[in-house]
Amino acid sequence: MTTLPAEANFSELINRPTATVHRMQGNARKGIRLHRRGEEDLYLTTAARAEEVVQVVDSTTRMFVALMKEDPHARDLLTRVFPSAFPWVRFLPQKSVQEFLVELVDTAKASTDLGLVAPIAQVITEWKHTAEIYADPALAAQLTGEDLGDDYGPAPLPLAVGE
Known part of the structure; x- marks a missing residue:
């Protein structure tokens, strides 16, 4: 079974960075897909x-x-x-x-x-x-x-x- 990454809008990262990063770290993949309007999505993860x-x-x-x-x-x-x-x-x-x-x-x-x-x-x-x-x-x-x-x-x- 594949675990999907957490998802959020890019604006959530800007407006609530701590909560958004916490969601990323709580996900099994240790990443979060950031949706951007009219642009390619970003994937935020730790450097490690x-x-x-x-x-x-x-x-x-x-x-x-x-x-x-x-x-x-x-x-x-x-x-x-x-x-x-x-x-x-x-x-x-x-x-x-x-x-x-x-x-x-x-x-x-x-x-x-x-x-x-x-x-x-x-x-x-x-x-x-x-x-x-x-x-x-x-x-x-x-x-x-x-x-x-x-x-x-x-x-x-x-x-x-x-x-």
Whole structure:
């Protein structure tokens, strides 16, 4: 069961900071989602909690890297179990699933060295969009060039000014 973060309007933090921070600390996630009118929501947490998140991602990444270095079959095994964590990879070609795995681990390794997790989320989002394309056979064929239809070949170079 997932515990949802506490929620409040940003104005509550401004008007009642002590009470709002107390709600944040009383939540199991030790965070509070702050809604802002017309802007992206903020998530307020303690610095220690934010560091814990990066530490967990870093530790998990180090385990995957070590596993992939230790056992040559680990990449194949991880590729096979990836659909459990990311069900949408079923739409990707097998080679792309392996590429996603390697890119995810490499990005996680580099990102956690900087104390960041946003680049990891970006890689996941990009591969998910790729899976969405493969899930639509007509779109996949159109974008991969398998069905060029009325393709007239390369466009001619534009004429130079004055020609």
